[in-house]
Amino acid sequence: MKKIRYNSFIAKLLWSEYNTITLAAWVCTKYKNKEEMPQRIRNHECTHARQWVECMLSSGVVIWALVLFAGISALWFALSFISFYILYVLEWLLKIPFYGKNAYENISFEREAYACENDNNYIENGDYFEWIRYILR
Ligand SMILES: [Zn+2]
Numbered sequence: 001m002k003k004i005r006y007n008s009f010i011a012k013l014l015w016s017e018y019n020t021i022t023l024a025a026w027v028c029t030k031y032k033n034k035e036e037m038p039q040r041i042r043n044h045e046c047t048h049a050r051q052w053v054e055c056m057l058s059s060g061v062v063i064w065a066l067v068l069f070a071g072i073s074a075l076w077f078a079l080s081f082i083s084f085y086i087l088y089v090l091e092w093l094l095k096i097p098f099y100g101k102n103a104y105e106n107i108s109f110e111r112e113a114y115a116c117e118n119d120n121n122y123i124e125n126g127d128y129f130e131w132i133r134y135i136l137r
Pocket residue numbers: 044048109110113
């Protein structure tokens with residue numbers, strides 16, 4: 001399954017000012033094809049897709065340990081699929097008092113994606129969990 005879904009019906013549901021959304025590990029865009037979509041946007045959204053995978057896998061390992069050693073229900077694994085969004089919203093809420101309407105741009109996931117969106121080799125060469133370094137920058 002391809003990471004980027006061009007001409008996506010999901011993206012067409014977005015309000016007009018937005019062209020692209022990353023849902024889990026997939027990028028849904030209104031752009032018709034690779035040539036039409038700017039590379040900068042592709043880099044930005046693919047960084048979010050990687051962040052989602054990092055959060056899903058790392059939270060899954062923690063939940064797996066809790067299932068094995070603390071006896072919690074395996075239903076908690078469902079949280080790993082939304083762990084990226086939980087952290088994203090939590091950080092946004094925590095940064096509102098400091099950044100106000102600019103809190104969104106200062107979420108660590110966004111800081112990493114914006115900082116590296118012009119680097120066409122970032123997905124290949126960037127470190128995993130790099131967004132952690134952007135939490136307090
Ligand atoms: Zn973004």
